Amino acid sequence: MLLASLNPAAVAAGADLGDAVRIDGVSLSRSDLVGAATSVAERVGGASRVAVLATPTAATVLAVTGCLIAGVPVVPVPADVGAAERRHILADSRAQAWLGELPEEAEGLPHVPVRLHARSWHRYPEPSPDAAALIIYTSGTTGPPKGVVVSRRAIAADIDMLAQAWEWTPQDTLVHGLPLYHVHGLVLGLLGSLRVGNRFVHTGKPKPAAYARAVRELGGTLLFGVPTVWSRVVEDGDAARALAPARLLVSGSAALPVPVFDGLAALSGHRAIERYGSTETLITLSTFASGERRPGWVGLPLQGVTTRLVADDGTELPHDGESIGQLHVQSPTLFDGYLNRPDATAEVLGDDGWYHTGDVAVIDSSGMHRIVGRESVDLIKSGGFRIGAGEIETVLLQHAGVREAAVIGAPDADLGQRIIAFVVGDAQPDELIDYVAQQLSVHKRPREVRVVESLPRNAMGKLLKKELAQWV
Template sequence: MSALFPALAAAARAAHGTHDTHDPHGTDGDVRHRPALRFGDRELTYGALACAAGAVAERISGAGRVAVWATPTLETAVGAVAALLAGVPAVPLNPRTGERELAHIIRDSAPHLVLAGPDDELPPVLAALERIDIEAAGPGGVSGPGEAPGPGVRALPAEPGPETAALIVYTSGTTGPPKGAVLPRRAIAATLDALADAWEWTGDDVLVQALPLFHVHGLILGVLGPLRRGGAVRHLGRFSAEGVGRELGTGATMLFGVPTMYHRLAEAVDGDPELAKSLAGARLLVSGSAALPVHDHERLFAATGRRVVERYGMTETLMNTSVRVDGEPCPGSVGLPLPGVELRLVEEDGTEITALDGETVGEIQVRGPNLFTGYLNRPDATAAAFDGDWFRTGDMAVRAPDGQVRIVGRKATDLIKSGGYKIGAGEIENALLEHPQVREAAVTGEPDDDLGERVVAWVVPADPARPPSGDELAGHVASQLAPHKRPRTVRFLDALPRNDMGKIMKRSLPHG
């Protein structure tokens, strides 16, 4: 059986008559008939998933490493689950990755084969790998709610040890070629169980998401998370406010998204009472992968009465903190350290910051069972990433008197040293977004002979024909925060450069 997925293991045992058929999470009925995965109008119950993933796991057992062509499809989810069942490390591949970067990932991870959907067209760089087409239906067929999975459900393999590599997820590579973060089974289980504690996440929850499956947010939290709890996930394939409203209005209880998605929901909800009703009825709305602007927090709350919960994590650490569902809402905060996670802030020289004043900026360091085991083939990079047994996140934050963490930006791109002050770009961005004539905003630092660095604002105006003046925006920030945090330069753009997860790519902003 697989300890990562108790309900899946129960479905396989029940099919073989080696255990009772009841759901291990205490709900009524045969666990084999419970919905597990739904992508569009295609659905697998736990019984059908055990059959389909078990069949693939049987074929790849002992394969070393496998690549997974990670499209937003049922096949990708089945392939990832199959690799975990087989105890084979999986390397999710972003189908939009360029040929040079993809070739680097393949050379570095050296997978023995690639899992893909039968209709997927793979690039030439993968031609040398043995290909296994994932049959999502499996011998049991695709089953809808209430349908039996059919014959052919396999007995699942024995559970590998907790330190066994589960996934190798490649980082964005902003300072060089992407590095493969090796995530053990222990880290996945620890993160998902800690989130279950913080969010009161159970097998009764049905999750809606539309996230890419080559990142930890969409794959680990958004697919493996529901499966570990014995619940269900409904993946939209492509995000739309209409799709979110439809699913939350028909039985789904949770929504996972990134700030870009919540921004679009905030824009759509005012003129859509049905969407407002669906969002208001959700048990939990979660945003992650980047900071959700306070302005969008407040717009959604005003329209729905629901607060969006933020959490904080990264590829190497999975999840570190979260706002708890039983805690006080705090827009702009990513909450408290999750159970089992230790977190501290440090100065540039490594001195620990003990002040809980909401003002003193330091780098976040973490340690706990949620951490990766290292970068594949990069012992130098792994060593450099740690301060003893503390992982250096590169994220800058402050801590409030109650311990709540508020991230102010990345050390490399968002910490601005101006006139003797350490300024986080994030709080300036939030202030700019509160201005009615600002649609999007990013803040960076640029060299300045007098100040060391000056604050530069990149703004997408709400009305391109009538942008606000730079002096007006500088005055707005100074009145909201402090005079030394005001932008000294304001540049207007038609759009901000973003990656697949909606994060602003500040390194891609044009030089002034």
């Protein structure tokens, strides 16, 4: 059963929790979740797929849960999505209705409201593990977003793998304030909690004070955040120190800067768990609760996951901690393909079952992985050298005059690509160029440093390097 903690028989027998889910001022017990979500299931059962405006509310929790009970695939739609992108998601997914909250523009779809106090105790058979659970639209970089079809089997496998790696149990209280339309907030945070059986607390927004309060007042033990969240926590020293009683701090969705890792360790006593994955693969790599946590490295393959590094000519590269190659993944958590896009699916998913992540990485002899970045923007080929942008960014962030840093390669007639760094801070460009040359090989120094007010990021805190390239 995908949502194992919501087994109606177990709930009826007393396996309940006073507030299994806390979100937007609403507390739901497991009995509430089963009764209200089953009422939702009765209203959407038989639909091919429905759209859910993924606001951080109890209505969203019940909408998603009800669809999973009924076996209806959910299309999570970001609440802040633009009109053109929303129309694309609805048309491409062929969603039949809006379930739960209604956006300002319904685009002609009927609306099925979620009633928080409605209850039904109808028993639904568990859908096939191979059935689609979610269709999550990825941010488009070269075109409109693509719908990633994620099966129930993949979600269950990933949560179980992470529960083992993080020693995640029903005794945990999981806390985050992340969006409910991405893997991090929706699959790991909400669905993970409904499978494992722990208490789930959503803070509304991922503010440092809210995380500190959740630990202090609600006993938060397992905290999820993106690097931007943890950076703000470190800046608020009191909030960081308040997280000391937690069990694990987990960072993902982008690389955690080493200075932020070190700051969390110094202030909270926690060396953060880092993990790696994508919408297409879910989470495949992670550091372990009982293992080494090395700043700048995202960990080992989870149980059942296999990885390889591939050179430009297709040959496999050694796991020597130095060789940079394309990262390929095999995993029971792989997606079923892009909706309506067999061509795009074939570009990244080989007949041999290997998913081509589009990321470049380094693997050491112990199997620990370091993500260099996206092959398209983070692997810089300059003067005959293959250089990872992330390595330079890490060094720049260690300079006292730099708060944020992003490095890209720009076309250059002589070098092929020249290294350009964008930084937020008060350091002088020439000073930073010399600093990198002193810390790394000279050929890895930026040829140009631009000091800017801020760096472009998406809702999950990821740098938008394609946009930076436009600045050049």
